[in-house]
Amino acid sequence: MKQTRTYTIKGMHCVSCAMLIEGELEDRGISGRCSYAKQTVEVVGDLDKDIDKKVKEAVEGAGYSLSE
Numbered sequence: 505m506k507q508t509r510t511y512t513i514k515g516m517h518c519v520s521c522a523m524l525i526e527g528e529l530e531d532r533g534i535s536g537r538c539s540y541a542k543q544t545v546e547v548v549g550d551l552d553k554d555i556d557k558k559v560k561e562a563v564e565g566a567g568y569s570l571s572e
Contacts, residue, residue, distance in 0.1 A: 515569060524566040
């Protein structure tokens with residue numbers, strides 16, 4: 505069953521920032537859409553219990569942070 509989870513991101517300045525985050529997610533096997541305008545990333549799929557940690561690592565790997 506597909507699930508959706510949305511995270512708020514701090515530090516994005518442009519569309520390229522969103523593309524970097526999407527790339528980091530993809531490298532980790534996570535399907536996500538990042539919106540610079542909304543400052544969010546929406547993750548879709550069969551989300552496991554470690555998804556929050558994986559998304560945080562991907563976002564931080566791209567040089568940004570999740571808003572608490």
